[in-house]
Structures are given as structure tokens and as C-alpha cells.
Amino acid sequence: MTPRFDAIGLVVSDMAAAVTFYRRLGFAFGEGAEVLPHAEAELPGGLRLLLDTEETVRSFYPGWQPPAGNNRAALALRCASPAEVDAFYEDLVGAGYHGELKPWDAFWGQRYAVVHDPDGNGVDLFADLSTGQ
Numbered sequence: 001m002t003p004r005f006d007a008i009g010l011v012v013s014d015m016a017a018a019v020t021f022y023r024r025l026g027f028a029f030g031e032g033a034e035v036l037p038h039a040e041a042e043l044p045g046g047l048r049l050l051l052d053t054e055e056t057v058r059s060f061y062p063g064w065q066p067p068a069g070n071n072r073a074a075l076a077l078r079c080a081s082p083a084e085v086d087a088f089y090e091d092l093v094g095a096g097y098h099g100e101l102k103p104w105d106a107f108w109g110q111r112y113a114v115v116h117d118p119d120g121n122g123v124d125l126f127a128d129l130s131t132g133q
Helices: 013-023 054-061 084-093
Strands: 006-011 038-042 048-053 074-078 099-104 110-116 122-128
Touching: 006 013, 006 054, 013 038, 013 048, 013 084, 048 054, 084 099, 084 110, 084 122
Parallel strands: 006 048, 074 122
Antiparallel strands: 038 048, 099 110, 110 122
């Protein structure tokens, strides 16, 4: 038997803020997820995005501390076109989220941008430049 990749988990300091952010990107969290200690959204292909509050994690791992410094992981979201990268970036920054890297045409052939979720986790937005603007 082999383990199967099933979910991506993030620890969040404010569940309501995290759910609001990820819903804005199209993640389907259930009604009332904003007040839960653990929330899940099903992703295409059967994977799930799991959000747990810091308090939830400390309930079973009392010594847990938030990471310090730069992030080691990011979620990467493929957009339909370079124009969609720009639109999502502007929407998120306009809503008050931190734009880490403005959209640009990367040398590897993608329109690419980075925003931070409310906990500072990177969310990469990208589209192949060949899809046109």
C-alpha cells in the first residue's frame, strides 16, 4: 500500500480572514467556515485545502510556533490568461491584501505575480504567455 497525496494544510491565525481570501480566489469553503477551528475546501482532482487555526494546532502540538522569516511553500494558481493574472492581482491588492510581486512577463514564458494571504503565505498567480492577453 502506498500513501496517496490528499490535501494541502495551512495554519492560519484568523480563520475568517483566511476563508475570505481563499473564497475570493474561488475556493469553495462551506457556509460558516469562518468560525470553525478547521475548514476544508475540495479542489479539482479530489485534493483538499485544509485550514486550521493556530489554537487548533496547539491543542495537539502544544509547542508549535508560527514560522519566522520567509515562507518555504506557496500555493500556485494557474489563470486562464495573462490578463486574468493581472485582474486577480489587482482585485486582491485592491481588497487590501499584500502584493509581493507585481505581474510581469517571466523569462520562463509565464505572466507571473505573487500575493500574500492574511498569514503571509505566498500565492503565485500565473498563466502561459502563449495564451495571449
